[in-house]
Amino acid sequence: MSVFRQVFVTLLLVLPAVVQAQAFATITIKPARSSDSRNARVQVLANGDLIASAVPVIRLLSDAYDVPVNTSPRLSPLPDWTLSEKYDIEAKAPANAIPSGLPDSEVRSRNQQMLRGLLADRFGLVMRVENKTMSVYALTIASGGPKLQKSVIAAKDCTFDTVPEGCHNFVGGLGHPLIAKAIDMDDVVHYIGNWTDLPVVNRTALSGLFTVNTEGWVPMRLPPPPPNATPAADPFAGLPTLFTVLGKLGLELKRQEDILPVYTAEHIERPADN
Numbered sequence: 001m002s003v004f005r006q007v008f009v010t011l012l013l014v015l016p017a018v019v020q021a022q023a024f025a026t027i028t029i030k031p032a033r034s035s036d037s038r039n040a041r042v043q044v045l046a047n048g049d050l051i052a053s054a055v056p057v058i059r060l061l062s063d064a065y066d067v068p069v070n071t072s073p074r075l076s077p078l079p080d081w082t083l084s085e086k087y088d089i090e091a092k093a094p095a096n097a098i099p100s101g102l103p104d105s106e107v108r109s110r111n112q113q114m115l116r117g118l119l120a121d122r123f124g125l126v127m128r129v130e131n132k133t134m135s136v137y138a139l140t141i142a143s144g145g146p147k148l149q150k151s152v153i154a155a156k157d158c159t160f161d162t163v164p165e166g167c168h169n170f171v172g173g174l175g176h177p178l179i180a181k182a183i184d185m186d187d188v189v190h191y192i193g194n195w196t197d198l199p200v201v202n203r204t205a206l207s208g209l210f211t212v213n214t215e216g217w218v219p220m221r222l223p224p225p226p227p228n229a230t231p232a233a234d235p236f237a238g239l240p241t242l243f244t245v246l247g248k249l250g251l252e253l254k255r256q257e258d259i260l261p262v263y264t265a266e267h268i269e270r271p272a273d274n
Helices: 003-013 057-065 104-123 185-192 242-247
Strands: 026-031 041-044 050-056 086-092 126-141 179-183 200-202 210-213 251-267
Touching: 026 104, 050 057, 050 104, 057 104, 057 251, 086 104, 104 126, 126 185, 179 185, 185 200, 200 251, 242 251
Parallel strands: 126 200
Antiparallel strands: 026 086, 041 050, 050 086, 126 251, 179 210
16 A cells, blocks of 8 residues: 555544534433433434433443443543443434435444434544454354344334333343344344454344344453452353354354454543533
């Protein structure tokens, strides 16, 4: 690659997030009325409107850039307040932002673009992006074929919602079981990547929505215990590995090298009060 081309590519990668994002028409952000994580909810309506309650900024970054909420080699360390402080957000999408009949992948992309715009506009986010080669787990179809149950919920009726019965969302539990009414393979890799020791990418080529209901599994990585903490019994003892759980769905993880975007937040700040 020529020096000129290298410089040009670098300039494209370090542009502020607002350049690549479509803006919401209106945005209201306030400190959360409740800091209780049990009251947290994120909804993306069919027209692209965003409604979030008691949500930390790390969750917005996770959804906007397809990175885990937990520590990840794909996202630089962030200020503590982005993890602990929570906000209530209402953002109205511009007219016809999400026309009916768009493929699911395009709907997801447009929602992410508007969320990136919100982060740039209201949180002053400047995100540097670099493509790096790294080891990953590729989610693929096992040799016996997929063993997945199609969801009864149609794609046109399925908008992102983090309530237990919501679309594109998993119900929590010990060992992070895969329990959901309507998820796709991108949802799976985004979810399990919070507890795997390598980033996960979707290489299944499967489309559509599925219902899943598995047991929990032993996380590949956990946060370090607090200093001087007394060792406790392993709460995950007796659970299978993720490889076993996915195998029952006709899926498998293959370790390989891939090129993925790595994000560095060069600037981020608390939003001004509305």
